Amino acid sequence: MTERIGYITRVQSFSACHRLHLTDEENKEVYGKCNNPYGHGHNYKVEVTVRGKIDPVTGMVMNLTDLKRCIEEVIMIPLDHKNLDKDVPYFADVVSTTENLAIYIWDNMAKALPASLLYEIRIHETDKNIVVYRGE
Numbered sequence: 001m002t003e004r005i006g007y008i009t010r011v012q013s014f015s016a017c018h019r020l021h022l023t024d025e026e027n028k029e030v031y032g033k034c035n036n037p038y039g040h041g042h043n044y045k046v047e048v049t050v051r052g053k054i055d056p057v058t059g060m061v062m063n064l065t066d067l068k069r070c071i072e073e074v075i076m077i078p079l080d081h082k083n084l085d086k087d088v089p090y091f092a093d094v095v096s097t098t099e100n101l102a103i104y105i106w107d108n109m110a111k112a113l114p115a116s117l118l119y120e121i122r123i124h125e126t127d128k129n130i131v132v133y134r135g136e
């Protein structure tokens with residue numbers, strides 16, 4: 001029987017605040033209003049896509065209920081309603097851009113999912129700003 005490859009995506013929103021910050025000299029020029037000392041917030045939307053063989057018996061790449069559980073552990077518990085820079089140890093010395101947030105989510109999701117299934121992390125930071133990371 002021909003092997004069929006499918007892509008499945010689950011979308012999850014969460015809210016968090018952050019401040020883009022390097023050194024005082026670099027901040028204003030590089031980050032502008034996103035360097036506001038008291039931070040600013042986003043309603044992030046994350047799309048987690050996995051890629052794999054569609055099991056001919058179950059009809060699934062993976063059970064979306066299991067993906068939902070991984071997203072709860074990797075995204076919602078550590079990030080929702082948090083100050084990314086203060087509450088998430090990873091961002092103590094990594095600037096909390098959406099690119100770095102995508103790497104953080106990728107690395108942790110890759111550990112939580114069965115090997116080689118994770119395909120893409122897509123984050124909508126705002127309606128207009130979207131970052132894609134595929135583990136490269």
Ligand SMILES: Nc1nc2c(c(=O)[nH]1)N=C([C@H](O)[C@H](O)COP(=O)(O)OP(=O)(O)OP(=O)(O)O)CN2
Nearest residue numbers: 020031034042096097098099100125126127128129
């Ligand atoms: N490469 C990146 N550039 C910027 C990031 C980022 O994560 N990666 N982040 C920011 C700010 O945190 C902020 O998200 C920018 O928000 P804002 O400019 O308000 O967003 P919009 O462009 O959607 O808003 P409009 O003002 O309505 O255009 C900046 N850069």
Ligand SMILES: [Zn+2]
Nearest residue numbers: 018034040042
């Ligand atoms: Zn921001």
